[in-house]
Amino acid sequence: MKLLYFPGVQSILADDYEYAQSYKLVHLMQICDCDIFDYRNFDAQKSIKLVKEYDVLFGSSFGGYFAFNMAVITGQKCISVNPSLYLDKRFAMLMEKYPNKLSFIKPAQLEAIKAEPLKNTHPNIHILINTDDEVLDAEKIIGIAEKFGCNIYRYEKGGHESSNFIGEMLPTIKQILSE
Numbered sequence: 001m002k003l004l005y006f007p008g009v010q011s012i013l014a015d016d017y018e019y020a021q022s023y024k025l026v027h028l029m030q031i032c033d034c035d036i037f038d039y040r041n042f043d044a045q046k047s048i049k050l051v052k053e054y055d056v057l058f059g060s061s062f063g064g065y066f067a068f069n070m071a072v073i074t075g076q077k078c079i080s081v082n083p084s085l086y087l088d089k090r091f092a093m094l095m096e097k098y099p100n101k102l103s104f105i106k107p108a109q110l111e112a113i114k115a116e117p118l119k120n121t122h123p124n125i126h127i128l129i130n131t132d133d134e135v136l137d138a139e140k141i142i143g144i145a146e147k148f149g150c151n152i153y154r155y156e157k158g159g160h161e162s163s164n165f166i167g168e169m170l171p172t173i174k175q176i177l178s179e
């Protein structure tokens with residue numbers, strides 16, 4: 001199984017980010033063939049074409065936004081952990097704080113991948129959300145996911161960093177991947 005991994009915003013903002021230290025990616029690599037999406041080459045139309053080459057899209061937070069929207073457009077299977085589904089509203093703040101590091105992503109490109117549902121439900125999209133997320137509004141995320149008819153998995157504790165990834169989320173992810 002080929003998985004396209006959309007990393008979180010730290011992969012862009014941190015000067016010394018090591019993908020090998022991403023415990024989510026490390027565990028996913030043990031169960032499937034993973035490639036990492038490179039935001040620096042982001043172009044909406046080329047990215048949509050690229051994701052169609054994968055069996056599943058996976059993202060967390062910032063990456064969850066991209067994986068989710070690409071899955072809505074393409075119908076690909078998607079797993080998003082604590083996805084920032086309202087990133088377009090947060091992006092202005094992120095751009096103001098990190099203008100040089102995020103300058104390669106243009107608001108018009110974000111708008112190009114943000115789609116209204118083409119159908120009523122998206123049963124291939126799975127949202128795993130910690131309701132105690134201290135960065136994102138979990139109820140707002142759940143509301144957006146419900147609008148798109150996604151599968152929603154709620155967890156009480158784990159925060160934005162998903163400290164419950166290995167113990168609670170990974171078994172769910174393995175089950176989703178086996179379907």
